[in-house]
Amino acid sequence: MLVFVCLAAGCIKENSIPGKFEEYFPMNTNSEWHYVVENYGEPLSYEIIEWPYYGNSVEYYSTRGVSLKDPGIYSLKLKVSQKAETQSQITAEIEVLEDTFDLFDDIETMYWKELGRNSDYPIIIQEKVYPGYSSPLSSMYYFGQSGESDTVLLFKEDPGVVVVRVHGANKNPEDQSFQFIGPENYLGKECLHYTRTVNAGKGISGSSIGKGFTEDLWFARGTGLIRLEQRVDGKMTMTWTLSKFVPG
DSSP: OEEEEEOSTTOOOSOOOSSOGGGGSOOOTTOEEEEEEEEOSOOEEEEEEEEEETTTEEEEEEEEEEOOOOSEEEEEEEEEEEEEEOSSEEEEEEEEEEETTOTTTTOSEEEEEEESTTSSSOEEEEEEEEOGGGOTTOOSSOOOOOEEEEEEEEEOOOTTEEEEEEETTTTEEOSEEEEEEEEEEETTEEEEEEEEEEOOOTTOOSSGGGOOEEEEEEEETTTEEEEEEEEETTEEEEEEEEEEEEOO
16 A cells, blocks of 8 residues: 655645656567666665465565675666556556676566556556465475565656555555655756665664665656765665667
8 A cells, every 4th residue: 555645844736747757667579678787886675575374364564675795897687578448547567688796686577557547647657476385484384475565666646755665454654755856957957856764774784774764766757767866874785877778
């Protein structure tokens, strides 16, 4: 479930995105994005993974990670292998062509989804599917089913609005939020700027894995994501920079 929270008092209701929202995240079949990934040292990751457990039961697990790969330059190439459309949703299956930094080495497949298509407030998420054998619920008597995680990428709203995900019967908020900073001219392109903020882990000490971090993302009109910057304690830990875009 997604809950929209307005940070600033008196936040206006009019949308302030230049042009059409979908222009900032094209998902045409055979489109490709090639990124130069620069590792500055110990970038972090955070996911909430939903693991099915027998019948209709579901368990949510907070998963944190840290990369210990050597600082340096790596490569990431993504491609839309196929796309399905309905009146309310677009689903694009993503093929990982190259991933020398192992950003997506633990997943079965990945999707980009536009939810609420043709509504006033569409939202685009990234869905990862994890293999059942990696389920923490697996045992010698039970082979786990595939798990899923959803991460917000961008959404149509006014600057200052935050998306917070909640889950479970008690609607527990996740330790992350997503804020629309606003339209910007970035790297000479008309962009939408978003910030993902992950809070520090509770009860985790003695390791960088429990630290909070931020990720700033810029989506260019007609292209999609052109830049990602991750920071831990204000220090840059990882960047993605688009080097090539192949329209589908």
